[in-house]
Amino acid sequence: DAGVIQSPRHEVTEMGQEVTLRCKPISGHNSLFWYRQTMMRGLELLIYFNNNVPIDDSGMPEDRFSAKMPNASFSTLKIQPSEPRDSAVYFCASRQLQGGSGNTIYFGEGSWLTVV
Amino acid sequence: QKEVEQDPGPLSVPEGAIVSLNCTYSNSAFQYFMWYRQYSRKGPELLMYTYSSGNKEDGRFTAQVDKSSKYISLFIRDSQPSDSATYLCAMSPRTDKLIFGTGTRLQVFP
Numbered sequence: 001d002a003g004v005i006q007s008p009r010h011e012v013t014e015m016g017q018e019v020t021l022r023c024k025p026i027s028g029h030n031s032l033f034w035y036r037q038t039m040m041r042g043l044e045l046l047i048y049f050n051n052n053v054p055i056d057d058s059g060m061p062e063d064r065f066s067a068k069m070p071n072a073s074f075s076t077l078k079i080q081p082s083e084p085r086d087s088a089v090y091f092c093a094s095r096q097l098q099g100g101s102g103n104t105i106y107f108g109e110g111s112w113l114t115v116v
Numbered sequence: 117q118k119e120v121e122q123d124p125g126p127l128s129v130p131e132g133a134i135v136s137l138n139c140t141y142s143n144s145a146f147q148y149f150m151w152y153r154q155y156s157r158k159g160p161e162l163l164m165y166t167y168s169s170g171n172k173e174d175g176r177f178t179a180q181v182d183k184s185s186k187y188i189s190l191f192i193r194d195s196q197p198s199d200s201a202t203y204l205c206a207m208s209p210r211t212d213k214l215i216f217g218t219g220t221r222l223q224v225f226p
Contacts, residue, residue, distance in 0.1 A: 004159075031212075033213070035216075041218070042218030042219060043160070043204065043216040043219075045213050045214070045215075048212070048213055056212075056213060091159055091160075104162050105162070105214060106162075107160050107161065109157075109159045110157075110159055
């Protein structure tokens with residue numbers, strides 16, 4: 001079975017440019033999460049969706065960050081304009097809300113972003 | 117103060133050793149406790165899952181939760197070089213968002 005698929009795996013961009021990260025959750029999962037990981041702060045939840053609806057975006061650092069989930073199989077995280085302090089690994093994760101594994105969140109392999 | 121505290125390590129042990137990894141937390145509402153393992157340049161993967169207090173064993177791994185002390189542990193018996201990774205604790209009051217520790221880096225040398 002395909003896991004959570006993220007693209008791009010690596011991105012190097014210049015400060016001020018727009019960055020779009022993409023995620024395809026596991027088929028049948030109806031909850032999707034965006035996390036950011038840095039050495040200093042660890043894994044931080046940015047936003048999560050249930051059934052394509054944003055439930056909690058309190059972790060989104062500022063207005064430069066936005067996330068969308070237009071359908072059950074696709075989500076984007078956009079940073080505009082990007083800044084060097086946005087350099088981090090961005091993980092997408094998904095989960096099936098109901099069922100015995102309701103708390104098991106499956107992570108993608110991450111998008112490694114460097115803003116220079 | 118962070119909601120979840122975890123010693124970043126690194127922790128270096130010889131093969132065959134018993135490893136103890138720990139997290140403390142401040143939110144008494146946490147009910148769900150998990151341990152994730154993250155290999156270098158990979159996403160975290162679920163290792164152990166516990167609801168409320170108690171112990172859970174799975175092969176060489178044992179997870180313990182002490183809610184009275186707000187303290188959780190992961191024990192690895194007969195550690196192997198393949199166990200070398202970063203171990204992240206995670207917890208939640210409900211079945212929605214998880215709060216992660218910063219992770220403990222473990223190295224098991226032959």
